[in-house]
Amino acid sequence: MSIYDAIIADHEHHRDLLNRIADTTGDSEERKTAWNEFFYDVKSHAAAEEETFYSKLMSKTWGQDSARHSVEEHAEMDDLMEELNEMDMSSPGWLNKFNTLKHDYEHHMEEEEDEVFGRAREVIPDDEIEGYGKAFRERKEKEKGLVDKKREDSLED
Secondary structure, three states, rough: OOOHHHHHHHHHHHHHHHHHHOOOOOOOOHHHHHHHHHHHHHHHHHHHHHHHHHHHHOHHHHHHHHHHHHHHHHHHHHHHHHHHHHHOOOHHHHHHHHHHHHHHHHHHHHHHHHHHHHHHHHOOEEEHOOHHHHHHHHHHHHHHHHHHHHHHHHEEE
C-alpha cells in the first residue's frame, strides 16, 4: 500500500467516525465509543503522518510550505480534540466545538488529498517514497501506545 493509499484509507475511516459522532446525542455509549476511537486514531495518524510523510516532504524545498501548513493544522485540531476530551459530551458547548472540529478536519483531509498529495507527487519520486505506506502503518501502531503517555506527561508539566 502506498503512503497515499494508507493516508486516504485512514481519512475514509475518520470521515465515517465523524459522521457517526454527529449522528449521536448526549453522552450516549455510541458517542463515547466513536469519539474514543476517533481521538486515538487521529492522534496516532497525525504523529505517524508527520514523521513518515511530512518529514520527507519538508526535505524537498518545493514541499515545505504544504507540509508546514498541514502540520500547523494538525496542532490546531489536536488542541480542539484535547478540549473536547475534557468537556461534558452532553453539553451544547461540546457539540458546537465538535462541529468546528468536524468542519476543520474535513477541510484538512480534502486539502491534503487534493493539494498536498499533488505537491508531494511532484517533488518526491515514486522510488524515494516506496515503502513509506508500510512505515506509516508501523509508526501509527507505535503512536497508538504513546498517546496516553504523551497526555500524562503534558498534564504533569
